[in-house]
Amino acid sequence: MSELFVDFQKVFLAYNESEFAVEDISLQTRQGEFIAIVGPSGCGKSTFMKLATGLKAPTSGLVNIDGKPVTGPLKFVGMAFQAPTLLPWRTTLDNVLLPLEIVEPYRSNFKREHEQYVQRALKLLKTVGLEGYADKYPWQLSGGMQQRASICRALIHEPKMLLLDEPFGALDAFTREELWCVLRDLWTERKFNVILVTHDLREAAFLADTIYVMSKRPGRIVARKENPLAQPRELETTYTEPFNELVHELRGHIGRVRNS
Numbered sequence: 001m002s003e004l005f006v007d008f009q010k011v012f013l014a015y016n017e018s019e020f021a022v023e024d025i026s027l028q029t030r031q032g033e034f035i036a037i038v039g040p041s042g043c044g045k046s047t048f049m050k051l052a053t054g055l056k057a058p059t060s061g062l063v064n065i066d067g068k069p070v071t072g073p074l075k076f077v078g079m080a081f082q083a084p085t086l087l088p089w090r091t092t093l094d095n096v097l098l099p100l101e102i103v104e105p106y107r108s109n110f111k112r113e114h115e116q117y118v119q120r121a122l123k124l125l126k127t128v129g130l131e132g133y134a135d136k137y138p139w140q141l142s143g144g145m146q147q148r149a150s151i152c153r154a155l156i157h158e159p160k161m162l163l164l165d166e167p168f169g170a171l172d173a174f175t176r177e178e179l180w181c182v183l184r185d186l187w188t189e190r191k192f193n194v195i196l197v198t199h200d201l202r203e204a205a206f207l208a209d210t211i212y213v214m215s216k217r218p219g220r221i222v223a224r225k226e227n228p229l230a231q232p233r234e235l236e237t238t239y240t241e242p243f244n245e246l247v248h249e250l251r252g253h254i255g256r257v258r259n260s
């Protein structure tokens with residue numbers, strides 16, 4: 001096993017001939033690291049995600065994940081997006097079980113191991129505060145509950161890498177902070193690799209070990225900031241001076257990127 005997990009070396013990606021969407025991205029993460037990527041709209045954050053999961057191949061440069069070159073879509077990935085994207089005709093439990101019906105080696109064992117998989121899903125639902133909601137349908141859950149369920153769905157197959165694209169963007173401030181803590185606890189326990197794309201600098205400062213700031217198109221990494229605050233963090237931390245200084249510093253980078 002490599003010490004590095006994500007390893008981007010001078011990665012460029014062009015969707016068309018005239019312009020690069022991301023340019024000269026070099027970025028390394030260690031095993032179990034939680035990184036956040038912040039930047040203005042359209043800077044290439046989602047493109048970065050596509051490169052990291054093998055959905056897109058770089059125009060030039062190298063992408064290695066867990067010591068191996070990425071040659072196609074990776075299986076050991078869990079994803080959650082701004083919209084919870086639960087299937088409305090499935091219960092919470094059946095939504096959470098979905099990856100196990102699709103991803104090998106779980107898929108082949110799905111019928112035989114069904115009871116064990118159900119127990120695993122129920123345990124995960126309990127961890128995120130959804131005990132008793134397994135039989136409910138998405139329309140019977142609040143937005144925050146749906147997002148909790150979609151985080152369970154992203155983690156049920158125990159992926160090595162969790163990709164989160166603005167996962168809490170649609171939630172109110174209180175629910176968002178609750179879910180920061182849910183994610184913090186899951187990550188503290190399991191130490192999977194996380195790439196979080198967010199516009200929320202406080203979210204990045206609360207959750208991530210390292211924060212990367214991307215420039216406007218073509219997206220480049222213009223700043224890398226190691227989070228000086230000890231993990232795991234409490235919500236109280238967000239009211240402290242070091243936290244505010246960190247957010248302020250990130251805000252400064254974003255301001256410069258937007259004005260450039």
Ligand SMILES: Nc1ncnc2c1ncn2[C@@H]1O[C@H](COP(=O)(O)OP(=O)(O)OP(=O)(O)O)[C@@H](O)[C@H]1O
Nearest residue numbers: 015016021039040041042043044045046047048217
């Ligand atoms: N499939 C595509 N074909 C052509 N251009 C694309 C494609 N996908 C993205 N782009 C362009 O690449 C650039 C980066 O897009 P990307 O979606 O990665 O940005 P983003 O930072 O995730 O944006 P946002 O914050 O608004 O979600 C944008 O200018 C976008 O128009």
